[in-house]
Amino acid sequence: MGGTLPPGDRRREADGPHGVRRPPGPRERRRRHRRRRDARRPVLDRRRADDGRQQPRLQRVRSARRHRGRRLPVHRLGDRTRDGQPDARPPHRRRLGGPRLREPRLPTGRGTWNNCFGTVSPWNTPLSSEEYEPDAKAWFEPDEQTYGNREATMADYLGYFGNAYRYGYVVEITEPFAESPTPEKRFAMGRFSHENAVVMPDNKTVYMSDDGTGVVLGKFVADRARDLSSGTLYAASLTQDDGTDPASVGFDVEWVELGHATDAEVESWVAEYDGQDPSDDYDPDYITDEEVEAWANGNNPYDDQRIPFLETRKAAGALGATDEFRKMEGVNVRPNAHVGDYVYVAMSEINESMLANEDAPESDPEDDIRLERNDYGALYRMPIEGGFDVRRIEPAVVGSEDSFWQLDNVVVMDDGRVIVGEDSDHETNQLWVYDPADN
Template sequence: MHSRNDARFKLSALAIATSLALTACGGDSDHNDVGGGETPQMQRLTRIATLPLGSEATGLFLKDDGEVFTNIQHPSDANTTVDAEGNIYKFATVGVIEGADVRKPFTAVSVPETPEEKQVMRVALGRYNVLGQQGDAWAGAPQPSLGGIAVANGQALIKVSNDPDFNGWVPVSEDEGYLFTNWEDRPGGMSRLHLIRDGEGRWVVRDNDATMVDFSSVNGTWVNCFGTVSPWNTPLTSEELYFDDTIEWNSPGEGGVQDLADYLAGEINSDYDAAYPNPYDYGYIVEITDPTGTPTPVKHFSLGRYSHENSVVMPDQKTVYMSDDGSGVILFKFIADTAGDLSSGTLYAAKVKQDTVPMDAAQVGFDIEWVELASGNNAEIQSWVDEYDGITAADYVEGENSYISEQQINDWAEAKLNQDLDNSGSVAANPFGDDRVAFLESRKAAVKLGATGEFNKMEGININLKRARNGVEGDGPQAYVYVAMSDISGKMTDSNGLVQLTNEDTHCGGVFRMPLEAGYNVSRLEMVELGGPYKPDDAANTCSVEGLASPDNVAVMEDGRVLIGEDTSHHENNMVWLLDPNG
C-alpha cells in the first residue's frame, strides 16, 4: 500500500464506520447521488460521474467486468471537503469506479449543487476508489513518488506532475493486473501500479510494486497524453508534441526545452547546450513492451511525428487510426507491414469532402479519401532523426530554421507529386533523396500532398475490439471508430476551405464516428453527438449541464455505447458520460 503521512488523509471514526456500513449492506457511499430508490431510466446521455472543481476527466478505460478507470487531473487546490472514505481532492488522482458494472442500467448522478458536492468525486454507481494521488510514495519504489519525473539517471527530481491522463490496464488474472498511467508533462512520464483485489473486493497497490517507467533509452518523452492498449496487450502512449514549428525549437529560453536538457544531462539546471534535445526525438506513439516484466519503451517513428492525442489498432493488428490535437490538424492512418508489429508500414492522411458547404454541425458528414504519405521503418527514420543531433541554441538565427525548412518540405512534396506547388516555374528535386519529411514533419507534409488540415482539437479516438471484429469479420452489428473534438472552432467554422460548420453549439465540441468497412477501412466521418446547448449567459456552465462540453477521451462498449470524459471550462464541474447513439 502507498503511505500518506499527512493528517489530512486520516479518516475520522465516523467516516470509517459510515463507509464500512454502506459497503456491508451493498449501498452507495455518500459521494454517490443517484436519487435513491428510483428505477434507472437510461437516456441518450447518462451522467456517470462529476469531478471535483478545477479538474478534468482523463484516462477512461473500461475493464471487461464493467469497472472503469478514470482519473482526476489538476484539481483545484482549494478543494478541502473530505469524502466518506477520507479522500481530499486537491491532488491529482488515479482511480477506478469499482464494485459495479457500468454496462448495466443505473440512475444518473445529479449535477452537484452544494459547495461540498462540488469539491469531491461523485459517481452514479459503485464507489470511486482512489488508487493513488500525486506525490504518493510506496516502499521500494525507485522513483521519488507517483507522478515524479526524474532526470534520466534517476538522481534528481525535475517535478511531480499533477496531470495524470491515459490509463491502460494489462490484466494478469481476474484479480490482478498492471495499471499504466500517463503523466502529461514536459518531460512526460508514465507510472505502473501492480494492482490486486483484496478480500473486500477493492483494488489495492501491491506492496513494493509501484514505479515510474524508465524512458531514458528513448531520450525521454514529451507530454504523454491519451492512449490505448494494443490487441497484443501492450500500452501505447501518445506524445502530444504541441510544438508545431521547429523553427522556434532552439530559440534561447524556449519553454520546456531546458527541462528536457536537464533530463538528458542528469542534473537540474544543466549546461543548456551540452545536452540540447533534438526535436525530432519527440512527437510519436510509444509502445511499452514487456508490460508485466520490465516495461520497455519503443518509439514508433513509422507512425509519424505530430501532436499525437491517441492511436487505436484495429483487430487486424495492422491498421491504426490516429488523432492529432491542436489547431489545423489532421486525421491519420497507418497500415503496418506485419500484423502485431508497428515498426514499419505506410502512413496516410485524410482528405475530406463535406456533404454541403457550409453545413450545420449537428448533421454534418464527410467523405474520406486517404492520401499516401510514404512507407518507412523505425530504424531508417531513426537514422534521419540522428542527423539533427547536436543542434543547440547557439545555432539559432531569428527567422531561419535549424531543422527541416518550409522550402524543403515544399520541394519534397513537389518531387513526390511532380507538380509546381509554389509557382516557381519549375518542379523541385527532393532535397533529401528520401521520405524523412513524411515522418518528421508529418502534418505539413500531409497538407502539401493534399490532405485536410482543418480540424481542431481532435482528441480521443477509440473502438471496441470485439465489436469491431464481429462487425467487419463476422455477422455482428455495424461497428464504428469514435473520435472526440473538444472545441469545434478555428478552421472548422470559418468560411474558407473544405470544412465549414455552423451552429453556436460547436463551442461545446462534439463526438464523431466513422463506420468500419471491409479491411478495417473508413471512408466516412459523421457527427454523432454535438455538445451543448451553448448558454453564453451562464457564467458557471456556458454549455448545458445536460449535454457534453469539450469531450476528450472516449471508450467504447461491446454493445456500441460510448464512455466520454470532459476537458472543459464550460462546465463548473467536469463530467463523465455514457452515450447511447441509438437512445
C-alpha cells in the same frame, strides 16, 4: 451488539450481529427503487430545441451508479489520500506506488515528452502518445522571436537543448508485465501532436488523432500483424456534405499516402539532427517549409523519405490532405469491432480552422471544412468498412450550453456504448455516456 461499529469493520450499520444482513428498511427500499428507475432511463436524453427539433443530450455518469444493471467505476483523482483524508502534500510530491508499479525507461535515455491519452493494443501493449511536439523551426532557429513558450518549457524540462525531432511519436510499452518494461518510440507512425492511437482488431490498422489547430487525422497500416515497427503512413482528405450545421453535416474520406518506413530508418534520420545548440554560433539544421513543398511537388531535396515522417502534418497538408481539424482529441473503437461498427473521435471545439475561410482567423488554401462555430465540440463517428478502412466521418452528437462541453478522452465499451470525458471549464466537467442504440 449494538452501537457504532469499530474502525476498520467492513460490516455496514444495516448489518445485524455476525455480519448477517437485516431486511432493508423504508429508506433503503426507496434508494433501491430510485436506482432501478434511473437504470431504466435512456442513456441519451432528448430535449426540444427552439425550432422544435429533438436535440440529443448525453447522460451524466455518476460515481458508483448502476447503469442498466452494470456498475460503472468512476473515480475522481483529487486532493484526498487513500483513506479519504485531505492530502497535505504539494501536488508535485504525490506519487503512485505499490509493488506492481514500474517506471519504464527508454533505452536511449532521452525520455518522452508530454504523454497524453493512451490505449492498449489487442496484444496487450500500452500505447502512449507524445502530444504537442516541438516546432522544429522554433526549436532550432537561434532567433528568440521564433522560440516559443512550448519549446522553452521543453528545454527546461529536459535540462539540455536536445533534438526536436526525437519527440512527437506514439510510444509502445513492450513486455509491460516484465520486471523492466521497455518503451519503444514508433517512429514509423509519424511525428505530430499525438493525442492517441488505437489499433483495429486486424492487428495492423491504426487510427491516430492530432491535437491542436489546423491538424490532421492519421492512419498507419503495419507491414505485419502485431508489429508497429514498419508500415505505411496516411492522412485523411475530406469532402464536406452540403450545409454548415455541425450537428448534421458529415464528410467523405479519402486517404492520402505519405510514405513507407521502418522505425530504424526514421530514427537514423532523426539522429542527424542531434548535437545542435543555439548557444553556439551555428547554422540551424532542420526541415524547412520550402523543402516540404519541394518534396510534395516531386523534387525531394533528400535522398530518403524523412520529410513525411519527421514533419508529418506539414507533409500531409502539402499533398492535399485535410489539415483543418480543431480541436481533435481521443479516437477509439470497441474491442472486437467489425464491419458496421464505428471508430469514434472527439472534437473538443469546432472553431478557427474548422470554419469557412471568411469566418476563420486564418485562411486555408483548400478550405475542406466549412462548418458553423460550436465551441462546445462534438463526438464524431466513422463507419468501419472492409479491411478496417473508414471512408466517412459524421457527427454522432454535438455539445451545447446545457449538455457537454469539449469532450476529450473516449472509451468504447464492449456493448457499443461510448464513455467520453469533458476537459473544460464546464461546471460539471465529468464523464458522459453515449448510447448509439438511442440515436
